[in-house]
Amino acid sequence: MKSQITKLLTISLLFILIFSGCSTNKAENVDSKTKTLTIATSFYPIYVFTLNIAKGIPNIKVIDMTKPVTGCLHDYSITTDDMKKLEKAQILVINGAGMESFMDKLISQQQNLKIVDSSKLIQLIKGKGNEGYNSHIWVSISNAIQQVKNIGSQLSVLDPKNAVEYKENTDTYVKKLETERAIMHKTLDGLKNRDIITFHEAFPYFAKEFNLHIAGVIEREPNSEPNAKELAATISTIKKLKVKALFAEPQYSGKAAETIATETKSKVYMLDPAVTGPMNADAYINIMKNNLKILQEALR
DSSP: OHHHHHHHHHHHHHHHHHHHHHGGGSOOOSOTTTOOEEEEESSHHHHHHHHHHTTTOTTEEEEETTOSOSSSOTTOOOOHHHHHHHHHOSEEEEOOTTTTGGGHHHHHTOTTOEEEETTTTOOOEEOSTTOOEEOOGGGSHHHHHHHHHHHHHHHHHHSGGGHHHHHHHHHHHHHHHHHHHHHHHHHHTTOSOOEEEESSTTOHHHHHHTTOEEEEESOSSTTOOOOHHHHHHHHHHHHHHTOOEEEEOTTSOOHHHHHHHHHHTOEEEEOOOSSSOOSSTTHHHHHHHHHHHHHHHHHO
16 A cells, blocks of 8 residues: 555656646746746847737836947946846847847856847848848848747747737737838838948848848948048949938937038938837837938938
Protein backbone atom coordinates (compact mmCIF):
# COMPACT_ATOMS: atom_id res chain seq x y z
CA MET A 1 0.00 0.00 0.00
CA LYS A 2 2.80 2.39 0.97
CA SER A 3 4.60 1.64 -2.28
CA GLN A 4 1.45 2.49 -4.30
CA ILE A 5 1.09 5.83 -2.47
CA THR A 6 4.76 6.56 -3.09
CA LYS A 7 4.33 5.84 -6.80
CA LEU A 8 1.26 8.10 -7.01
CA LEU A 9 3.11 10.93 -5.27
CA THR A 10 6.10 10.49 -7.60
CA ILE A 11 3.87 10.60 -10.70
CA SER A 12 2.08 13.71 -9.38
CA LEU A 13 5.37 15.49 -8.77
CA LEU A 14 6.54 14.61 -12.29
CA PHE A 15 3.38 16.11 -13.81
CA ILE A 16 3.86 19.30 -11.80
CA LEU A 17 7.46 19.62 -12.93
CA ILE A 18 6.59 18.94 -16.57
CA PHE A 19 3.77 21.46 -16.73
CA SER A 20 5.65 24.14 -14.80
CA GLY A 21 8.56 23.69 -17.20
CA CYS A 22 6.26 24.16 -20.21
CA SER A 23 5.07 27.52 -18.88
CA THR A 24 8.48 29.22 -18.86
CA ASN A 25 7.84 30.96 -22.19
CA LYS A 26 5.11 33.07 -20.59
CA ALA A 27 5.79 36.27 -18.72
CA GLU A 28 5.67 36.37 -14.96
CA ASN A 29 2.95 38.76 -15.89
CA VAL A 30 1.59 40.29 -12.72
CA ASP A 31 3.44 42.35 -10.15
CA SER A 32 2.58 40.68 -6.83
CA LYS A 33 2.12 44.03 -5.08
CA THR A 34 0.23 46.07 -7.67
CA LYS A 35 -1.27 43.27 -9.83
CA THR A 36 -0.08 45.26 -12.84
CA LEU A 37 1.68 43.99 -15.95
CA THR A 38 4.34 46.56 -16.84
CA ILE A 39 5.42 46.60 -20.48
CA ALA A 40 8.53 48.68 -21.15
CA THR A 41 9.26 49.94 -24.66
CA SER A 42 12.71 50.81 -25.95
CA PHE A 43 11.87 54.21 -27.45
CA TYR A 44 9.18 56.51 -28.84
CA PRO A 45 7.65 54.82 -31.94
CA ILE A 46 7.61 51.44 -30.20
CA TYR A 47 5.87 53.08 -27.24
CA VAL A 48 3.15 54.49 -29.52
CA PHE A 49 2.61 51.12 -31.25
CA THR A 50 2.40 49.24 -27.95
CA LEU A 51 0.12 51.87 -26.43
CA ASN A 52 -2.41 51.15 -29.19
CA ILE A 53 -2.13 47.38 -28.77
CA ALA A 54 -2.63 47.51 -24.98
CA LYS A 55 -5.30 50.22 -25.17
CA GLY A 56 -8.12 49.81 -22.65
CA ILE A 57 -6.82 46.56 -21.14
CA PRO A 58 -7.05 46.77 -17.32
CA ASN A 59 -3.94 46.48 -15.14
CA ILE A 60 -1.46 46.98 -17.97
CA LYS A 61 1.04 49.82 -17.82
CA VAL A 62 3.07 50.80 -20.91
CA ILE A 63 6.21 52.89 -20.32
CA ASP A 64 8.72 54.47 -22.68
CA MET A 65 12.01 53.40 -21.21
CA THR A 66 14.35 55.95 -22.80
CA LYS A 67 12.13 59.04 -22.62
CA PRO A 68 13.14 61.75 -23.20
CA VAL A 69 15.36 61.12 -26.23
CA THR A 70 16.04 63.93 -28.68
CA GLY A 71 16.25 61.61 -31.69
CA CYS A 72 17.18 58.04 -32.60
CA LEU A 73 19.10 55.88 -30.17
CA HIS A 74 22.51 56.42 -31.81
CA ASP A 75 25.19 56.49 -29.11
CA TYR A 76 22.54 56.52 -26.38
CA SER A 77 23.78 55.67 -22.89
CA ILE A 78 21.66 53.89 -20.31
CA THR A 79 20.75 56.07 -17.32
CA THR A 80 19.93 55.13 -13.74
CA ASP A 81 16.29 56.01 -14.41
CA ASP A 82 16.25 53.64 -17.40
CA MET A 83 17.55 50.82 -15.23
CA LYS A 84 14.91 51.48 -12.57
CA LYS A 85 12.16 51.41 -15.19
CA LEU A 86 13.38 48.12 -16.61
CA GLU A 87 13.57 46.51 -13.18
CA LYS A 88 9.83 47.12 -12.77
CA ALA A 89 8.91 45.64 -16.15
CA GLN A 90 8.01 42.06 -16.98
CA ILE A 91 8.14 42.58 -20.77
CA LEU A 92 10.35 44.77 -22.97
CA VAL A 93 9.24 45.60 -26.52
CA ILE A 94 12.10 46.55 -28.85
CA ASN A 95 12.40 47.81 -32.41
CA GLY A 96 15.06 45.21 -33.18
CA ALA A 97 17.24 45.23 -36.31
CA GLY A 98 20.19 46.31 -34.15
CA MET A 99 18.65 49.55 -32.87
CA GLU A 100 18.93 48.57 -29.19
CA SER A 101 22.41 47.03 -29.19
CA PHE A 102 23.38 49.47 -26.41
CA MET A 103 20.95 47.61 -24.12
CA ASP A 104 22.31 44.08 -24.62
CA LYS A 105 24.29 44.00 -21.38
CA LEU A 106 21.44 45.43 -19.33
CA ILE A 107 18.90 43.00 -20.82
CA SER A 108 21.19 40.03 -20.11
CA GLN A 109 21.13 40.97 -16.42
CA GLN A 110 17.32 40.77 -16.28
CA GLN A 111 16.84 37.00 -16.45
CA ASN A 112 13.05 37.05 -16.05
CA LEU A 113 12.48 39.83 -18.60
CA LYS A 114 10.63 38.72 -21.74
CA ILE A 115 11.66 40.38 -25.01
CA VAL A 116 9.26 41.23 -27.85
CA ASP A 117 11.16 41.90 -31.10
CA SER A 118 9.05 43.93 -33.55
CA SER A 119 11.43 43.53 -36.52
CA LYS A 120 10.53 39.93 -37.38
CA LEU A 121 9.67 39.21 -41.05
CA ILE A 122 10.85 42.68 -42.15
CA GLN A 123 13.39 42.80 -44.97
CA LEU A 124 16.29 44.98 -43.85
CA ILE A 125 18.19 47.46 -45.98
CA LYS A 126 21.98 47.22 -45.88
CA GLY A 127 23.82 50.40 -44.94
CA LYS A 128 26.86 51.69 -46.75
CA GLY A 129 30.30 50.21 -46.10
CA ASN A 130 30.59 48.71 -42.63
CA GLU A 131 27.43 50.32 -41.27
CA GLY A 132 25.47 47.07 -41.07
CA TYR A 133 21.72 47.08 -41.62
CA ASN A 134 19.66 50.25 -41.35
CA SER A 135 17.44 49.93 -38.29
CA HIS A 136 14.95 52.76 -38.99
CA ILE A 137 12.30 50.28 -40.09
CA TRP A 138 9.30 52.06 -38.49
CA VAL A 139 9.63 55.09 -40.81
CA SER A 140 8.01 52.98 -43.55
CA ILE A 141 4.31 52.76 -42.78
CA SER A 142 4.16 49.23 -44.24
CA ASN A 143 6.93 48.15 -41.88
CA ALA A 144 5.12 49.86 -39.01
CA ILE A 145 2.07 47.72 -39.80
CA GLN A 146 4.20 44.56 -39.63
CA GLN A 147 5.77 45.75 -36.38
CA VAL A 148 2.35 46.27 -34.83
CA LYS A 149 1.31 42.76 -35.91
CA ASN A 150 4.53 41.33 -34.45
CA ILE A 151 4.05 43.09 -31.12
CA GLY A 152 0.40 42.06 -30.87
CA SER A 153 1.04 38.39 -31.61
CA GLN A 154 4.01 38.12 -29.25
CA LEU A 155 2.19 39.86 -26.39
CA SER A 156 -0.69 37.42 -26.86
CA VAL A 157 1.70 34.52 -26.26
CA LEU A 158 3.38 36.09 -23.24
CA ASP A 159 0.12 37.31 -21.69
CA PRO A 160 -2.50 34.81 -22.94
CA LYS A 161 -5.30 35.95 -20.62
CA ASN A 162 -5.46 39.21 -22.60
CA ALA A 163 -4.87 37.63 -26.02
CA VAL A 164 -8.34 38.46 -27.35
CA GLU A 165 -7.98 42.14 -26.43
CA TYR A 166 -4.49 42.34 -27.94
CA LYS A 167 -5.83 40.85 -31.18
CA GLU A 168 -8.79 43.25 -31.35
CA ASN A 169 -6.62 46.29 -30.64
CA THR A 170 -3.99 45.18 -33.15
CA ASP A 171 -6.60 44.73 -35.88
CA THR A 172 -8.15 48.14 -35.13
CA TYR A 173 -4.82 49.96 -35.25
CA VAL A 174 -3.64 48.11 -38.35
CA LYS A 175 -6.79 49.23 -40.19
CA LYS A 176 -6.04 52.86 -39.27
CA LEU A 177 -2.47 52.51 -40.50
CA GLU A 178 -3.61 50.85 -43.72
CA THR A 179 -6.05 53.68 -44.35
CA GLU A 180 -3.32 56.28 -43.91
CA ARG A 181 -0.95 54.26 -46.11
CA ALA A 182 -3.54 54.19 -48.91
CA ILE A 183 -3.98 57.98 -48.69
CA MET A 184 -0.23 58.54 -48.81
CA HIS A 185 0.25 56.26 -51.81
CA LYS A 186 -2.66 57.85 -53.68
CA THR A 187 -1.06 61.27 -53.18
CA LEU A 188 2.61 60.44 -53.72
CA ASP A 189 2.63 57.67 -56.34
CA GLY A 190 1.82 60.05 -59.19
CA LEU A 191 4.47 62.66 -58.45
CA LYS A 192 7.01 63.20 -61.24
CA ASN A 193 9.65 64.74 -58.97
CA ARG A 194 11.07 61.90 -56.86
CA ASP A 195 14.60 63.12 -55.96
CA ILE A 196 15.18 64.08 -52.33
CA ILE A 197 18.17 65.07 -50.18
CA THR A 198 18.05 64.08 -46.50
CA PHE A 199 20.23 64.89 -43.50
CA HIS A 200 20.20 61.56 -41.70
CA GLU A 201 20.04 57.86 -42.59
CA ALA A 202 16.48 57.63 -41.26
CA PHE A 203 14.59 57.55 -44.55
CA PRO A 204 15.68 54.61 -46.78
CA TYR A 205 12.63 52.54 -45.79
CA PHE A 206 10.33 55.54 -46.26
CA ALA A 207 11.86 56.21 -49.67
CA LYS A 208 11.48 52.56 -50.68
CA GLU A 209 7.84 52.61 -49.59
CA PHE A 210 6.97 55.56 -51.83
CA ASN A 211 9.51 54.99 -54.61
CA LEU A 212 11.47 58.13 -53.80
CA HIS A 213 15.11 58.52 -54.82
CA ILE A 214 17.50 59.63 -52.06
CA ALA A 215 20.04 61.54 -54.14
CA GLY A 216 22.23 62.28 -51.15
CA VAL A 217 22.54 62.08 -47.36
CA ILE A 218 24.36 65.09 -45.97
CA GLU A 219 24.96 64.03 -42.37
CA ARG A 220 25.79 60.35 -41.90
CA GLU A 221 25.11 60.63 -38.17
CA PRO A 222 22.87 63.07 -36.25
CA ASN A 223 24.49 66.38 -35.33
CA SER A 224 27.75 65.52 -37.15
CA GLU A 225 28.34 68.49 -39.42
CA PRO A 226 29.59 67.57 -42.93
CA ASN A 227 33.11 68.69 -43.79
CA ALA A 228 33.96 71.06 -46.65
CA LYS A 229 34.51 68.23 -49.14
CA GLU A 230 31.16 66.60 -48.29
CA LEU A 231 29.38 69.95 -48.53
CA ALA A 232 30.89 70.61 -51.97
CA ALA A 233 29.90 67.14 -53.22
CA THR A 234 26.34 67.58 -51.98
CA ILE A 235 26.01 71.03 -53.55
CA SER A 236 27.27 69.58 -56.84
CA THR A 237 24.71 66.73 -56.67
CA ILE A 238 21.85 69.11 -55.94
CA LYS A 239 22.75 71.39 -58.84
CA LYS A 240 23.18 68.46 -61.22
CA LEU A 241 19.81 66.91 -60.32
CA LYS A 242 18.16 70.32 -59.92
CA VAL A 243 16.84 69.22 -56.53
CA LYS A 244 14.78 72.00 -55.00
CA ALA A 245 13.82 70.32 -51.72
CA LEU A 246 16.13 69.50 -48.81
CA PHE A 247 14.67 67.52 -45.94
CA ALA A 248 16.01 68.18 -42.45
CA GLU A 249 14.53 66.74 -39.24
CA PRO A 250 12.93 68.66 -36.37
CA GLN A 251 15.06 66.76 -33.83
CA TYR A 252 18.40 67.97 -35.22
CA SER A 253 20.20 71.17 -36.14
CA GLY A 254 19.46 72.51 -39.60
CA LYS A 255 22.66 74.55 -39.89
CA ALA A 256 24.18 72.51 -42.73
CA ALA A 257 20.85 72.44 -44.52
CA GLU A 258 20.58 76.22 -44.47
CA THR A 259 24.13 76.59 -45.81
CA ILE A 260 23.43 74.25 -48.71
CA ALA A 261 20.05 75.84 -49.40
CA THR A 262 21.70 79.24 -49.74
CA GLU A 263 24.34 77.91 -52.15
CA THR A 264 21.87 76.00 -54.32
CA LYS A 265 18.81 78.25 -54.07
CA SER A 266 16.84 75.28 -52.78
CA LYS A 267 14.44 75.17 -49.83
CA VAL A 268 14.64 73.31 -46.53
CA TYR A 269 11.62 71.31 -45.34
CA MET A 270 11.14 69.36 -42.11
CA LEU A 271 10.43 65.64 -42.52
CA ASP A 272 9.76 63.87 -39.24
CA PRO A 273 11.08 60.30 -38.70
CA ALA A 274 8.74 59.86 -35.70
CA VAL A 275 11.37 59.50 -32.99
CA THR A 276 9.90 62.14 -30.66
CA GLY A 277 6.46 63.63 -30.21
CA PRO A 278 3.25 63.60 -28.17
CA MET A 279 2.87 60.62 -25.85
CA ASN A 280 -0.49 59.51 -27.21
CA ALA A 281 -1.86 56.69 -29.35
CA ASP A 282 -2.57 58.85 -32.42
CA ALA A 283 0.91 60.37 -32.62
CA TYR A 284 2.48 58.16 -35.30
CA ILE A 285 -0.41 58.54 -37.74
CA ASN A 286 -0.55 62.29 -37.14
CA ILE A 287 3.20 62.57 -37.85
CA MET A 288 2.72 60.67 -41.11
CA LYS A 289 -0.19 62.94 -42.07
CA ASN A 290 2.03 65.97 -41.57
CA ASN A 291 4.89 64.35 -43.53
CA LEU A 292 2.47 63.85 -46.43
CA LYS A 293 1.58 67.56 -46.43
CA ILE A 294 5.27 68.49 -46.40
CA LEU A 295 6.10 66.14 -49.30
CA GLN A 296 3.14 67.43 -51.34
CA GLU A 297 4.41 70.97 -50.97
CA ALA A 298 8.06 70.13 -51.58
CA LEU A 299 7.73 67.79 -54.55
CA ARG A 300 4.81 69.24 -56.48
